[in-house]
Amino acid sequence: MGLKIIVLAKQVPDTRNVGKDAMKADGTVNRAALPAIFNPEDLNALEQALRLKEKYKGSTVTVLTMGPGRAADIIREGLFRGADDGYLLTDRAFAGSDTLATSYAISCAVRKIKSFDLILAGRQAIDGDTAQVGPQVAEKLNLPQITYAEEILKAEKGKILVKRRLERGVETVEGPLPCVVTVNGSAAPCRPRAAKLLMKYKHAKTMSEKQSQSEDYIDMSADRPYLNIAEWSVNDVETDDKWLGLAGSPTKVKKIENVVFQAKESKVLSGSDKDIEELMKELILNHTIG
Amino acid sequence: MNNVFVICEMDEGKVADVSLELLTKGRTLANTLKCKLEAVVLGHKISGIEKEIIPYGADVVHIGDDPKLSPYTTLPHSAVINGLFAETKPQIGLLGASTMGRDLGPRVSSALVSGLTADCTALEIGDHEDKKAGKNYKDLLYQIRPAFGGNIVATIINPDCRPQMATVREGVMKKEIYSPNHKGEVKTIDVSKYIKPEDLVVKVIERHMEKSRVNIKNSSIIVSGGYGMGSKENFNVLYDLAEAIGGEVGASRAAVDAGYADHDRQVGQTGITVRPKLYIACGISGQIQHTAGMEDSAMVIAINNDANAPINKIADYVITGDVMEIIPKMIKFYKKNSK
Numbered sequence A: 001m002g003l004k005i006i007v008l009a010k011q012v013p014d015t016r017n018v019g020k021d022a023m024k025a026d027g028t029v030n031r032a033a034l035p036a037i038f039n040p041e042d043l044n045a046l047e048q049a050l051r052l053k054e055k056y057k058g059s060t061v062t063v064l065t066m067g068p069g070r071a072a073d074i075i076r077e078g079l080f081r082g083a084d085d086g087y088l089l090t091d092r093a094f095a096g097s098d099t100l101a102t103s104y105a106i107s108c109a110v111r112k113i114k115s116f117d118l119i120l121a122g123r124q125a126i127d128g129d130t131a132q133v134g135p136q137v138a139e140k141l142n143l144p145q146i147t148y149a150e151e152i153l154k155a156e157k158g159k160i161l162v163k164r165r166l167e168r169g170v171e172t173v174e175g176p177l178p179c180v181v182t183v184n185g186s187a188a189p190c191r192p193r194a195a196k197l198l199m200k201y202k203h204a205k206t207m208s209e210k211q212s213q214s215e216d217y218i219d220m221s222a223d224r225p226y227l228n229i230a231e232w233s234v235n236d237v238e239t240d241d242k243w244l245g246l247a248g249s250p251t252k253v254k255k256i257e258n259v260v261f262q263a264k265e266s267k268v269l270s271g272s273d274k275d276i277e278e279l280m281k282e283l284i285l286n287h288t289i290g
Numbered sequence B: 001m002n003n004v005f006v007i008c009e010m011d012e013g014k015v016a017d018v019s020l021e022l023l024t025k026g027r028t029l030a031n032t033l034k035c036k037l038e039a040v041v042l043g044h045k046i047s048g049i050e051k052e053i054i055p056y057g058a059d060v061v062h063i064g065d066d067p068k069l070s071p072y073t074t075l076p077h078s079a080v081i082n083g084l085f086a087e088t089k090p091q092i093g094l095l096g097a098s099t100m101g102r103d104l105g106p107r108v109s110s111a112l113v114s115g116l117t118a119d120c121t122a123l124e125i126g127d128h129e130d131k132k133a134g135k136n137y138k139d140l141l142y143q144i145r146p147a148f149g150g151n152i153v154a155t156i157i158n159p160d161c162r163p164q165m166a167t168v169r170e171g172v173m174k175k176e177i178y179s180p181n182h183k184g185e186v187k188t189i190d191v192s193k194y195i196k197p198e199d200l201v202v203k204v205i206e207r208h209m210e211k212s213r214v215n216i217k218n219s220s221i222i223v224s225g226g227y228g229m230g231s232k233e234n235f236n237v238l239y240d241l242a243e244a245i246g247g248e249v250g251a252s253r254a255a256v257d258a259g260y261a262d263h264d265r266q267v268g269q270t271g272i273t274v275r276p277k278l279y280i281a282c283g284i285s286g287q288i289q290h291t292a293g294m295e296d297s298a299m300v301i302a303i304n305n306d307a308n309a310p311i312n313k314i315a316d317y318v319i320t321g322d323v324m325e326i327i328p329k330m331i332k333f334y335k336k337n338s339k
């Protein structure tokens, strides 16, 4: 008996490899220098899903992402690596969501998908580093949660066995299915794209993407339904507006300060207490460390 | 009512450091707000635990002592906290940004529909004017945290929802006894009132210590050591510095070849290419094969006893001197100034 697995994946700016051109001269974030990528720990989650799919015949892996239209890339990336299908949840009504409003919208989409045995998420997304959406989706769906998973050892007969990575050690826990599991970056890395799947799904598109294609675009999805990426707007999932977007977000950003990096001109310091203390103060003050 | 709450965490029979640090911060916040500081501790066989907590300034300690609360699992803990918070209506709720706090916090904030800000580096009290809505807010919790991989620092507020919740990592706040003679009241939580049988579905089967794998590529701060570190033992100061400032340890090939560090830490042409926010090169000469793997770092600090080491050319800060003298000083002055 197979498992129906939903993987929550987010498209994020690549904030890890910021390098020199991450900030513009005026001190604002240079988003153009930060490519949009599949959130790294969501790839770890996808890998756990794909391993379960191999282990339990008849299992399916569905990628669910919420974001702007171009987040359809996340679904395609999932398909290239072995997922079966995906949903893009996209609507202006979701703009400005904090983690709570995001979790609410995602939980509504999951309810609409309806039948599932397991929801996998990454531990956290690198744009915010909050690690909140997984547990909040679990709470909204009234499901148990298992966070910081490093390996899913078993998922059968209504039970799941998970190895968790904690600060100072590991823990093995058993929980019921369905549940929500968030996967750590220390879990196995995701397998690469498969050439065969890349060929198969290269032209998988959402309705909006198809509509924005030029006239000579040939739509082959009529006899290849797997090339349709489901796209849901707020009207497709049952939601209550008051929990959505900016209005549904209890947290507000009051102020943003940019961390300004220094120009490359070496400052030479001695190893004296005074010099080292000055340096550490400066690094703390400009938020390089701490 | 409307007090500042700290959810304390147990660590091998004692109150975790991060919780004591939060109590210290919570005391300051409560003084500013002229309200009480209350602590919550959940666990098993923890009677008398208030003695560890009250000196840090707690006016009330809520204790839930029950086998269902140890070892930690999400649902029994969140059931108790949700229930307690619904009754006591805190204005602020603080937790450690530990595996426990970051597991429990979002669950509670979702159930209470309150905002939660993860990994704050500073907490302050301040006012807010919402010009659009024409509303003024007094005494909100400013939750200050880096975002976007540390490229921006954001101040987050929760104007309308309570409690205002935040998590803070261990070591970020200062831990200080408020008064050894501080008086606090103990309140026993009737755990059975909150925990339902279905909250016990997740069971801890076993738990043990295990070293984790390294992943320097995902670290925004790298403290890297070269052959100039001199020995494997000397590399320990690099781990200390990395731990203090929240980074990982990297190494040059010469250091790896000499057995000072494992291969999975090697930076460079035949190692890993990194572009962190901060790269501290300690006793690394800066041969092209090494710099190829790190020259795009946003900031480079080079520590070398040779004022003409090639690495200095690409460094933002050049410290000329002995690594074993300088690195301990960096740790010392970081700790002194970071709180």
Ligand SMILES: Cc1cc2nc3c(=O)[nH]c(=O)nc-3n(C[C@H](O)[C@H](O)[C@H](O)COP(=O)(O)OP(=O)(O)OC[C@H]3O[C@@H](n4cnc5c(N)ncnc54)[C@H](O)[C@@H]3O)c2cc1C
Binding pocket: B225, B226, B227, B228, B229, B251, B252, B253, B254, B255, B266, B267, B268, B269, B270, B271, B272, B282, B283, B284, B285, B286, B287, B288, B289, B290, B293, B303, B304, B305, B306, B309, B321, B322, B323, B324
């Ligand atoms: C094909 C090829 C691939 C390579 N790939 C890599 C690679 O991927 N990564 C890599 O790192 N290297 C690589 N190398 C090796 C590279 O060329 C250098 O040999 C190596 O980087 C040197 O390491 P190092 O700077 O630690 O050692 P050294 O060059 O020996 O430098 C040690 C430095 O420490 C300083 N020092 C000594 N004592 C102290 C002290 N007490 N306090 C402060 N400073 C002190 C010295 O002044 C010196 O600058 C490769 C080489 C080849 C040929």
Ligand SMILES: Nc1ncnc2c1ncn2[C@@H]1O[C@H](COP(=O)(O)O)[C@@H](O)[C@H]1O
Binding pocket: A008, A009, A010, A011, A039, A041, A042, A064, A065, A066, A067, A099, A102, A106, A120, A121, A122, A123, A124, A125, A126, A128, A129, A130, A131, A132, A133, A134
């Ligand atoms: N917009 C989104 N779409 C799909 N999944 C998401 C989204 N935001 C967060 N998640 C999932 O929740 C995890 C934690 O995100 P965060 O709380 O933002 O750190 C991510 O690793 C994803 O698995």
